[in-house]
Amino acid sequence: MTLSARPLLSLILATLLGSLAAPALHAQGVPAPTAWNSLTPAQRDVLAPLRQQWDTLPPRRQQRMLEKSEQWVTLPPQKREEIRERIAHWQQMTPAERKQARENQRLFRQLPPEQREQLHAAYKRFQQLPPDRRAQLMKQWHAMPPAQRLRWLHRGQGR
Amino acid sequence: MNTPDQSRPGTSRPDNIPGNRIEQRARALYHEAARHIDPATAGRLRAARREALASTQQAQRPHHLARWLVPSGACAAIALAALLAWPSAPHPVATAPVTAATTAGETDNTLPPDPEQADPNLYQNLDFYGWLAANDSQPSTR
Numbered sequence: 001m002t003l004s005a006r007p008l009l010s011l012i013l014a015t016l017l018g019s020l021a022a023p024a025l026h027a028q029g030v031p032a033p034t035a036w037n038s039l040t041p042a043q044r045d046v047l048a049p050l051r052q053q054w055d056t057l058p059p060r061r062q063q064r065m066l067e068k069s070e071q072w073v074t075l076p077p078q079k080r081e082e083i084r085e086r087i088a089h090w091q092q093m094t095p096a097e098r099k100q101a102r103e104n105q106r107l108f109r110q111l112p113p114e115q116r117e118q119l120h121a122a123y124k125r126f127q128q129l130p131p132d133r134r135a136q137l138m139k140q141w142h143a144m145p146p147a148q149r150l151r152w153l154h155r156g157q158g159r
Numbered sequence: 160m161n162t163p164d165q166s167r168p169g170t171s172r173p174d175n176i177p178g179n180r181i182e183q184r185a186r187a188l189y190h191e192a193a194r195h196i197d198p199a200t201a202g203r204l205r206a207a208r209r210e211a212l213a214s215t216q217q218a219q220r221p222h223h224l225a226r227w228l229v230p231s232g233a234c235a236a237i238a239l240a241a242l243l244a245w246p247s248a249p250h251p252v253a254t255a256p257v258t259a260a261t262t263a264g265e266t267d268n269t270l271p272p273d274p275e276q277a278d279p280n281l282y283q284n285l286d287f288y289g290w291l292a293a294n295d296s297q298p299s300t301r
Contacts, residue, residue: 050269061269072275083274090271090279097283098268104285105272115292122292123281141287152289 033059034066042073046080049088 036054039047046069047054054062072083093101108116126134141149196204271279281288 053269057269065270068270075275079275086271086274086278090274093279093283095268101279101282102272104282105277108277108282108285118292118295119281119285119288120277122288122295123278125295126288126291137291138287141290144290149286149290152286152293 031059031063034062039066039069040073042080043069046072046084047087048084049091 033055036044036051043066044051047065050057050065057065072080075083090098108119111119126137129137272282
């Protein structure tokens, strides 16, 4: 065997050994899928909006949701119902709306604490208003120029 | 009388041992005879020597293969372990204390951002609620 052939042989052997061992080793890090029926009743309750797509979700994502649901199931029933409704609402949103919501979440986190409190308070007050009053406010809002709509949030960011 | 070990070629012994004297005498005879070999015979002997060496090298090939197989396998195993360990390093993030900032990207849009803290509707219409909050704090503008 010539000297020039030796590195080539090493490379081929390394590739062969690697290709044989990789699937076996990789399989060790992948969790097994979790069947919907194997969830506890409390987990099924809080994750109910995801029931239809649960079995199609990647095992890792299932695992992360189960980890989160372990915290949620310890909350009072009213709070669990609130989370379930929020998950259901999220499922109804389009990808563009979800993307916008995530961007707004980042913006929200950059606001000063008192401004975040004001936003939460405004949201709660709006939910308690009668439907006609809500519609009136929404109409007033849409009538405003876009730059004026964002003025309050950007004022908070610039502090 | 020589022991079997003393008569073995290559074993170092003093010159006055009888076995060594025989060896020296044999070598001298060989060199004397080699000087009188004709060129044709010498050529045949050289060719025979080359063939013998070549056959020895062929016999050693499987040994060379085995000698390279072990380090190659070791290198492959180390490289593979490094490759597999590298992407698994961030895994503790998934098992770390759950915070809204880290979990938002992990759920790949299946779950809303921090559903324990806020309704997605708040984030969806953040500018609207910002305007409402501003009006609430300044009733005269309403």
